[in-house]
Amino acid sequence: MSRTLFEKVWDLHAVRRLPNGQTQLYVGLHLVHEVTSPQAFEALHQRGWPVRAPGRTFATLDHIMPTRLEPRPFGDAMAETMATTLERNCREHGITLFDRASGAQGIVHVIGPELGLTQPGMTIACGDSHTSTHGAFGALAFGIGTSQVRDVLASQTLAMSPLKVRRIEVTGTLARGVYAKDLILAVIGRLGVHGGVGYAYEYAGDTIARLSMDERMTICNMSIEGGARMGYVNPDATTFDYLRGRRFAPGSAPGDAIDAAAFERACRWWRDVASDPEAPYDDEVRIAADAIAPMVTWGINPGQSVAVDDRLPRPAAAPDAGGVAEALEFMGFDAGQAIAGTPIDVAFIGSCTNARVSDLREAARIVAGHRVAGRVRALVVPGSQAVAAAAAREGLDDVFRTAGFDWREAGCSMCLAMNQDRLEGREVCASTSNRNFKGRQGSPTGRTLLMSPAMVAAAAIAGEIVDVRTWPTTP
Amino acid sequence: MPSSHIDHIHGRVVVLRGDDMDTDRIIPARFLRAVTFAGLEAHVFEDDRRALAARGERHPFDDPARRGARVLFAGANFGCGSSREHAPQALARWGIAAIVAASFAEIFQGNALMIGLPCVSVAPADLARLMSRADADASLEGLVDLATSRVACGGVVAAAEMPDAARVALTTGAWDSTGALLEASDAIARTTARLPYLNGF
Numbered sequence: 001m002s003r004t005l006f007e008k009v010w011d012l013h014a015v016r017r018l019p020n021g022q023t024q025l026y027v028g029l030h031l032v033h034e035v036t037s038p039q040a041f042e043a044l045h046q047r048g049w050p051v052r053a054p055g056r057t058f059a060t061l062d063h064i065m066p067t068r069l070e071p072r073p074f075g076d077a078m079a080e081t082m083a084t085t086l087e088r089n090c091r092e093h094g095i096t097l098f099d100r101a102s103g104a105q106g107i108v109h110v111i112g113p114e115l116g117l118t119q120p121g122m123t124i125a126c127g128d129s130h131t132s133t134h135g136a137f138g139a140l141a142f143g144i145g146t147s148q149v150r151d152v153l154a155s156q157t158l159a160m161s162p163l164k165v166r167r168i169e170v171t172g173t174l175a176r177g178v179y180a181k182d183l184i185l186a187v188i189g190r191l192g193v194h195g196g197v198g199y200a201y202e203y204a205g206d207t208i209a210r211l212s213m214d215e216r217m218t219i220c221n222m223s224i225e226g227g228a229r230m231g232y233v234n235p236d237a238t239t240f241d242y243l244r245g246r247r248f249a250p251g252s253a254p255g256d257a258i259d260a261a262a263f264e265r266a267c268r269w270w271r272d273v274a275s276d277p278e279a280p281y282d283d284e285v286r287i288a289a290d291a292i293a294p295m296v297t298w299g300i301n302p303g304q305s306v307a308v309d310d311r312l313p314r315p316a317a318a319p320d321a322g323g324v325a326e327a328l329e330f331m332g333f334d335a336g337q338a339i340a341g342t343p344i345d346v347a348f349i350g351s352c353t354n355a356r357v358s359d360l361r362e363a364a365r366i367v368a369g370h371r372v373a374g375r376v377r378a379l380v381v382p383g384s385q386a387v388a389a390a391a392a393r394e395g396l397d398d399v400f401r402t403a404g405f406d407w408r409e410a411g412c413s414m415c416l417a418m419n420q421d422r423l424e425g426r427e428v429c430a431s432t433s434n435r436n437f438k439g440r441q442g443s444p445t446g447r448t449l450l451m452s453p454a455m456v457a458a459a460a461i462a463g464e465i466v467d468v469r470t471w472p473t474t475p
Numbered sequence: 476m477p478s479s480h481i482d483h484i485h486g487r488v489v490v491l492r493g494d495d496m497d498t499d500r501i502i503p504a505r506f507l508r509a510v511t512f513a514g515l516e517a518h519v520f521e522d523d524r525r526a527l528a529a530r531g532e533r534h535p536f537d538d539p540a541r542r543g544a545r546v547l548f549a550g551a552n553f554g555c556g557s558s559r560e561h562a563p564q565a566l567a568r569w570g571i572a573a574i575v576a577a578s579f580a581e582i583f584q585g586n587a588l589m590i591g592l593p594c595v596s597v598a599p600a601d602l603a604r605l606m607s608r609a610d611a612d613a614s615l616e617g618l619v620d621l622a623t624s625r626v627a628c629g630g631v632v633a634a635a636e637m638p639d640a641a642r643v644a645l646t647t648g649a650w651d652s653t654g655a656l657l658e659a660s661d662a663i664a665r666t667t668a669r670l671p672y673l674n675g676f
Contacts, residue, residue: 015666016659020643024659026666028673036560038510049657053667064508078508085510119672129558129582145560145586147652155656157663160585161640193495194552197581227555229581250676265676301495301555323494416504416557437499437556444503444522 002276005234006165006200009140009273013123015157022159028122029139030152031108032059032095034086035418036127040149041089051093053156058117059090060098062107063418065411067381079419093153106384106410109133109352113217114386116246119266120235121273125152130352130434132223135232136216137239138273140200142229163230164198164282169205172289177469179362180215181354181432181452183207185295185305187219187287188226193303196228199282202275203233207289213242214358221353222434225302234274240267294468296339297436297450299327304436308455308467312337330438331447332426340465342449343375346429347460348441349405349453350381351415354432357390359453364399365473366457372404373463379406379421381413405460417442430459479648481591481621484573486545488609488617488628489535496549497556498583502565504557515561516568536569538613546617546628548606549576551599554583563587573619575626575635577602588641591650595619597626601633621646 015024064079090097098104120138134141223231251263293307314335315321382388414421415433422442436448524534553576608629617628644650
């Protein structure tokens, strides 16, 4: 019987049917961070439950991490409390914690793949909605709340209902200056911010097949902004090449050569996990990649976006007139105005969406030889210590610093401003992150424009939104 | 926090108009800087409330006549965005015991179930009528009846939808899930044993 990847992985991990009709689903990999875990561990302690599978549980510190190097205890007392709480919980339960001392700390959805923890055919859960990122590897990866974190810690399972599957077939070639970020913004713009509720999105088609793992991660990362709790790409040679030799990948052993036979055994199973050619889908959508332009969100949800050379909608002409009117008013924009030329105050390159080396490399290409506009404060927050180190080996940090960017330590930073990095007042931020909700970046009246790293880089230099397709770069 | 079997909730109503009410607005991220859920109720919709107050307007959650309301009426895609359980926690701790909306974001609805906070959907036309009745009279009680899948307020009665699994979980007390999951210890072990990536492929 032909099955989708979703059905294969779901069936494999289904422990049993629960009395209420849900599935008790085994979680193959549980990723943990400091914001959504303290209450979960406390619930375990109160009931005397141990962590069932500490060997399948990996933690890091990301949301509250200061992005400037400072010794412990942190000057931010609550950050210190949350860090020590996670450190203590991991120590007590034998859970591996990738802290700064490990050299492998970073945003949880950046380090999982880097370390080879994220693999095809797994179920992956984490108390963070952008867990969908890991679906890029052909895993069923989804965000959970703190009570579900408790359930996974205690039982390595949780109660879930299966999703329908919508196949999103993308064909054609992304134009120069158009990136994975633009593609996913275009998908969300077309299907809506709640179009995916109840669905997992399978991204397929020749365009997707040609994307790197970093690009696939950008796309899967923002599935949740379209309402889809999970998004995935079928595993293929690109996936296997990425994983080969990574620390926790099959066949890897510290200091030794890769056990090629073990890795090949894994690849054979991984290939079989992909959706069967005749698999039935609940819905199918086709997207033409060639038609996509650099995208910019102008409003207060990720679905409110336009092409950089397009104009903002008018409420009267919009299906959601009230929502458009509210967004225009909050953002201080006029109906029908152009988005290009909008001045920016802050440029933020970071977040689990777009802070991997390839993102930084592309932004650096735009920035090289230029200076950040006088009015703009610009920062680059690498997604992990490993990303920062790789970027430094390529000299990217110098490119950014020379141009006038602040080069920071890894963490979630200004994506959601749980540390000291935040907007002030009505500042407008060109951001590579994933959400533009009111107040998202730390100021209740701050304004977020989401776009690709190249577009943020160009805006930082120009001091305003510009079309990166017309940006002069040396090849 | 609610007792185990949840099949009907009644109480006064607070109405929140507008769709896509995201969890950053329900509870801004700075209030997630904590190791417990204590005190979240003081900060529910904090930035929206302050913004309206600054304009001389009043957010429904600041209306003294709505204090003590147990039922929330809201728009489409309620609770979209972040998976923070702090969002339903803040609402529940403020006093909300049931939410009636045009639709819910999936993670929010699941998180609410986990803490015994029922989320039911009604058709947009019914929601408009319910909101209108509740807006007009703060003393009116709303009833959310999971057993008969209905919502009622001020003479308006509407069919309410909720995933079957959620309704069963709430009405049988199984929503407090960890104990039930732990009962399947042997089955969990068997699942672990058949996963190729845990057993050298």
